[in-house]
Amino acid sequence: MKLPHFDYQAPVSLAEAVALLAAGDGSARPIAGGQSFLPVMAFRLAEPSLLVDLRNIPDLSGIEISDAWVRIGAMTRWRDLLDDARLAEALPLLPAAIDHVAHYQIRNRGTVGGSLAHADPAAEMPTLALTCEAEIDVVGAKGKRVVPASALFTGALSTSLEADEIIVAVRFPAWPRTRRWGFEEFSRRRGDFALAGVALCYDEDDKGRAKNVRIGAISVADTPIRLKAAEAALEGRAVDTAAIEAAQAAASGEVDPAADIHASARYRKSLVGTLLNRALVSASTRKAK
Amino acid sequence: MSVGFEVNGRAVNVNVTPRTTLADCLRHELKLTGTHVGCEHGVCGACTVIVNGDAVRSCLMLAVQAKGAKITTVEGLSMEEGLTPLQTAFKKHHALQCGFCTPGMLTTLHALLSEEPHASEDRIRDVISGNLCRCTGYVTIIEAALDARSSYQSGEGDKA
Numbered sequence: 001m002k003l004p005h006f007d008y009q010a011p012v013s014l015a016e017a018v019a020l021l022a023a024g025d026g027s028a029r030p031i032a033g034g035q036s037f038l039p040v041m042a043f044r045l046a047e048p049s050l051l052v053d054l055r056n057i058p059d060l061s062g063i064e065i066s067d068a069w070v071r072i073g074a075m076t077r078w079r080d081l082l083d084d085a086r087l088a089e090a091l092p093l094l095p096a097a098i099d100h101v102a103h104y105q106i107r108n109r110g111t112v113g114g115s116l117a118h119a120d121p122a123a124e125m126p127t128l129a130l131t132c133e134a135e136i137d138v139v140g141a142k143g144k145r146v147v148p149a150s151a152l153f154t155g156a157l158s159t160s161l162e163a164d165e166i167i168v169a170v171r172f173p174a175w176p177r178t179r180r181w182g183f184e185e186f187s188r189r190r191g192d193f194a195l196a197g198v199a200l201c202y203d204e205d206d207k208g209r210a211k212n213v214r215i216g217a218i219s220v221a222d223t224p225i226r227l228k229a230a231e232a233a234l235e236g237r238a239v240d241t242a243a244i245e246a247a248q249a250a251a252s253g254e255v256d257p258a259a260d261i262h263a264s265a266r267y268r269k270s271l272v273g274t275l276l277n278r279a280l281v282s283a284s285t286r287k288a289k
Numbered sequence: 290m291s292v293g294f295e296v297n298g299r300a301v302n303v304n305v306t307p308r309t310t311l312a313d314c315l316r317h318e319l320k321l322t323g324t325h326v327g328c329e330h331g332v333c334g335a336c337t338v339i340v341n342g343d344a345v346r347s348c349l350m351l352a353v354q355a356k357g358a359k360i361t362t363v364e365g366l367s368m369e370e371g372l373t374p375l376q377t378a379f380k381k382h383h384a385l386q387c388g389f390c391t392p393g394m395l396t397t398l399h400a401l402l403s404e405e406p407h408a409s410e411d412r413i414r415d416v417i418s419g420n421l422c423r424c425t426g427y428v429t430i431i432e433a434a435l436d437a438r439s440s441y442q443s444g445e446g447d448k449a
Contacts, residue, residue, distance in 0.1 A: 001329060008290065008307030008353050038310075038349045039330040051307065053354065079343075103419025104397065106331060108343040109350065191418055 001042045010053040014060075014139055014166065020052045022141040022164035030054055030166050032075055032114030035106045040118075045157070060113070060168065065090045069171040074113025078102070081112070091172055093132070093181040097124045097199055100183075103191040113167040116152065119159045119223070122193040124185070126153055127224035131199045131216030134172045140165035153223040179203055180210075180239075180286065182279030185218060186271060188262070194219045195263045196271040198227075198251075198279045202234065210234045210243075220257040220272050229254040230276060239284040247280060248273040294355045296321065297365025305352045312336040314352035315362060323363040323392050327421070334420030337393040338362050344400035363392035366399055371449040374440035375399055378433040386424035393420050398434050399446065406441035 011017045021028045028050035031037050040046050054060060054075060061075035063084050070091045072081070078101045081087060087095045101124050102110060115125040116136060129136070129149035136147045141164040149170075152159050161167070185197035197218030202210040213234045215227040229250040237243040252273035259265040293302045296319060303318045310329075315321045315338070324347060327333035331349040338347045339361040367373045372380065375398060385391045394417065401408055401416050408416075413434045417427065440446045 002313075003308040003310065005306065005308050008351070010353075010356075034351070034354075035331060035346075035349050038351075042330045051351075055354065103334070104401070104416040105334065105337055105344045105346045105419055106349070108345050189418060190415065 001044070003038065003041045004044065004047040006041075006048050007050045008053065009050065010056045012056045012058075014057055014168070017052050017054060017057060017166060018139060018141055018164055020050065021166070024050055024163075026163040028052060028163070030117070032117070033077065033109040033111040034114070035102070035110035036114060036118040036120065040157075054113075054166065061111075063087070066174070068174055070094070070174065071169050071171045072112050073169050074111060074116075074167045076112050078107035078110050078112075082107070091132075091175055093183055093199060093201060094128060094172070096181075096183045097128055097185075097197075100124055100185045100187075100190065100194070100197070112170060116170060117159060117161065117167055119153050119155075119157055120193075121153075121156055121221060121223055122219040124194075124197065124199075124218065127197065127199050127216040127218045129170055129172075130224045130226060131201065131214050132172045133214070134170050136170050137168045138165045139168050144168075156222045175201075176203060180283040182281075182283035184275040184279040184282075186275060193262075196220055196257070196268050196275055198272060198275040200276070200279050200283060202239070202283070208238050209236050210239050211236065215247075215251070215276065217251070217255065217272055220255040220268055225255075227251045227254060227272075227276070234280075239280055244277055244280045244284070248277040251276045290353050292353050292356050294357060295359045297361060298368065303352065307351060307353050309352045310348050311338070311340075311350040311352050311355050311360075312347035314355075315347060315360075318352075321362050321364055325389055325392055327389070332421070333390070333393075334397065335390050335393040337396045337420065339396055339400045342400070342404070344397045361396070361399075363395055366395060366447070367449040369449040373399075373449055374446060375402070375433070375437040378437040379430075382429045382433040382436065384425060384429040384433040390420060390422040390424075394422065394430055398437070402434070402438060402441040402446055406438060406446070408438070410435060 029048040030052045061073040064071040134149045181201040185194045200215040202213040213231045230247040233247045233250040252269045257268035315324045325335040327335035329348050336347040
């Protein structure tokens with residue numbers, strides 16, 4: 001469907017962009033890569049009065065890796081992440097998951113900040129941010145603030161951001177080199193929306209028991225979620241077959257997914273457990289560095 | 290709004306409403322109807338064009354966002370008489386039937402092979418999975434892409 005009518009501005013500074021968003025009646029919207037937001041407008045899920053394009057604002061894209069953080073600028077595209085070989089060392093969960101994001105052409109324009117703001121529960125980046133306990137840097141009319149990923153997602157396609165707030169970057173806390181991780185996603189065609197997905201990481205103590213277990217799930221709720229029962233089933237245990245099966249049962253038991261034309265609720269419950277099992281097998285058997 | 294960019298090596302200036310997608314601008318303002326519009330929401334890949342070297346979906350980009358860009362459409366793949374090696378391979382392998390998806394297939398594969406002339410069959414399959422074709426079953430498209438690879442490896446992928 002053709003897009004609804006809107007005005008368009010492409011400011012050259014963040015301050016100007018925030019001012020444009022704040023000046024409207026709340027129906028002005030920022031646009032990053034537009035790979036989700038243009039379809040949202042085509043389907044009339046949003047009819048903004050003004051689109052504020054972030055593409056001319058300097059310093060919004062790029063990947064910085066320090067001892068404390070992997071900081072990804074909001075306008076960094078999927079393809080920029082996949083092209084950056086440093087991530088496989090610094091935060092290997094990220095490229096493994098991003099490999100499932102959409103198709104070739106979409107990855108050339110879609111952005112990390114746009115995906116977080118779009119807050120699609122079927123998308124990879126929101127669940128990655130939640131699982132890795134990332135922080136989101138935001139600028140708005142009242143100034144800067146930091147939003148923990150756990151406080152960003154409030155519902156399907158909904159966030160706690162104010163209408164005048166723009167995501168500047170997402171910061172993933174740096175990983176110990178020995179951290180174990182797994183990612184599994186299932187969709188009918190690679191690159192399509194996930195029917196379910198699991199992202200996880202944990203560390204091991206000197207006796208080989210899992211600690212700091214964090215498991216996030218895709219496409220089984222209105223928002224990205226952590227699988228707390230499955231995390232508890234693994235915490236302090238060696239990740240062996242019995243522990244993996246316990247976590248799988250816990251995961252299938254704790255989620256309450258919706259049914260849609262793509263999959264029934266029962267199927268999704270079963271699928272998320274199966275994917276968790278596979279992700280844990282891959283995490284626990286991957287050769288340590 | 291007035292927007293200037295380059296299409297197939299030619300500088301153009303158009304006057305469009307902000308809601309005009311690049312796809313509609315190419316077709317209706319510039320009469321470049323080789324770019325096809327299928328789903329209009331980024332699923333089918335038929336409208337793929339090359340913007341500053343990257344394959345993008347022209348239904349998911351506004352014409353006003355093309356300011357200053359260099360754009361190649363299917364019409365621009367071969368500026369001379371005759372077909373490029375990729376187009377020739379499509380013909381040889383019967384990689385099209387109705388032809389609706391073909392412009393998007395050609396632009397996508399041209400962008401891919403220009404950047405990755407040694408792309409594996411798996412890589413080609415993965416990339417093409419974002420372009421829907423309801424006639425061919427894809428096998429002949431993959432065969433054509435594999436056949437055309439050598440011309441990109443020798444730097445002659447854009448020569449007709």
